[in-house]
Amino acid sequence: MSITRTDQDRPELQKTIEELVDSGFTGMTMRVNDERGEWVGSAGVRKLGENAKPPTDGHVRIGSNTKTFAATLVLQLVAEGTIELDAPADDYLPEFGLDRRITVRMLLQHTSGVFNFTGEYYDDGTYAPGIPATTAGQEWVDNRFKTYLPQELVRLALSKPSRFEPGTDWSYSNTNYVLARLLIEKVTGRTYAEEMQRLILGPLGLTGTVAPTTQSEISEPHARAYYRYEEAGEQKTVDVTRQNPSWISSGGDMISTTQDLHTFISALLGGKLLPAPLLAEMCTPEPKVGYGLGVFVQDTDGGGTVITHNGGMAGHGALMYSTPDGSKTLTASLNYVDDAALSLGEAFQKATQRLVKEVFGGGQTGSPDATEPAQ
Numbered sequence: 001m002s003i004t005r006t007d008q009d010r011p012e013l014q015k016t017i018e019e020l021v022d023s024g025f026t027g028m029t030m031r032v033n034d035e036r037g038e039w040v041g042s043a044g045v046r047k048l049g050e051n052a053k054p055p056t057d058g059h060v061r062i063g064s065n066t067k068t069f070a071a072t073l074v075l076q077l078v079a080e081g082t083i084e085l086d087a088p089a090d091d092y093l094p095e096f097g098l099d100r101r102i103t104v105r106m107l108l109q110h111t112s113g114v115f116n117f118t119g120e121y122y123d124d125g126t127y128a129p130g131i132p133a134t135t136a137g138q139e140w141v142d143n144r145f146k147t148y149l150p151q152e153l154v155r156l157a158l159s160k161p162s163r164f165e166p167g168t169d170w171s172y173s174n175t176n177y178v179l180a181r182l183l184i185e186k187v188t189g190r191t192y193a194e195e196m197q198r199l200i201l202g203p204l205g206l207t208g209t210v211a212p213t214t215q216s217e218i219s220e221p222h223a224r225a226y227y228r229y230e231e232a233g234e235q236k237t238v239d240v241t242r243q244n245p246s247w248i249s250s251g252g253d254m255i256s257t258t259q260d261l262h263t264f265i266s267a268l269l270g271g272k273l274l275p276a277p278l279l280a281e282m283c284t285p286e287p288k289v290g291y292g293l294g295v296f297v298q299d300t301d302g303g304g305t306v307i308t309h310n311g312g313m314a315g316h317g318a319l320m321y322s323t324p325d326g327s328k329t330l331t332a333s334l335n336y337v338d339d340a341a342l343s344l345g346e347a348f349q350k351a352t353q354r355l356v357k358e359v360f361g362g363g364q365t366g367s368p369d370a371t372e373p374a375q
Helices: 011-022 063-079 105-111 140-142 152-156 174-188 193-205 258-269 276-282 344-359
Strands: 027-034 037-045 226-231 234-239 296-299 305-312 316-322 329-335 335-339
Touching: 011 027, 011 037, 011 344, 027 258, 027 316, 027 344, 063 105, 063 174, 063 193, 063 258, 063 276, 063 305, 063 316, 105 174, 140 226, 152 174, 174 193, 193 258, 258 316, 305 344, 316 344, 329 344
Parallel strands: 226 335
Antiparallel strands: 027 037, 027 329, 226 234, 296 305, 305 316, 316 329
């Protein structure tokens, strides 16, 4: 049985999250489970203009951590014999006319080459915009309650040129995971949320986690999320805690808690959700950036490895790290003021690197688009 310790027991951890908040975040909570038990800490504020800290049991939009849940779900259906990992995705979703070379595995590993419907950043510095909801600034704020169908997101992406030939390169694309969601629904005849409940949330007792689809509310307690933009030469900061997440869909729509993220990643890597061969495939990284199937696989400075995914969702963010056996985890939630320039992007990267070094002995970190509003 783990013991929850106060911030005085591990002052170096509390000091770290306080300094991270000082670098620009509104608030942060962190949960560490390791050989010393469980440590939980909080710093900053849950709401601008108030003094209360973010709740350590708070709900948070986890952004691209959703992809780890979705990949696990697909692999569970592979284990059940419902899906073949190396079959053409077109076999399951013929209505989209996908390139027959794109396999289910390529969707989970971001090696399909399919355009990212939230916009593409190219190596030469150019940017190709995606759906209107992800246009930065006031337009994003004004559109944040609009409902997008997953099929709509996919069709927009497929109307754009692919980035590369399937299987020849790596590029992070939310479209891959919306296709994975539609694939799950097609082969099971149930909704993505129902399958998530049947295979992951229910068995693990993750009562603080939800796949909201179009629901704009987030359950209390929670810290507030903000977005800043310029209108007529004036800076405006808007509370965007409530929003319809269908614009990102299964690329990043889920809500969870640091406790549930710990339970999930620990159970996943501990072998409770997938057969050992499939878990091994999930944690086998492609060579370019070290992405497996729904997770990053990264070496630490201390010679170890962490399995991770991070995510950001317009003023909310979540971190999820674990040793490969699930025995040591770090999960965290962030609330901040997001903007079109992704002003906190660099601070986010430095923060995650510092946390990993503090808890796991160093390392590189995170999702490449972890602070994008369109993530």
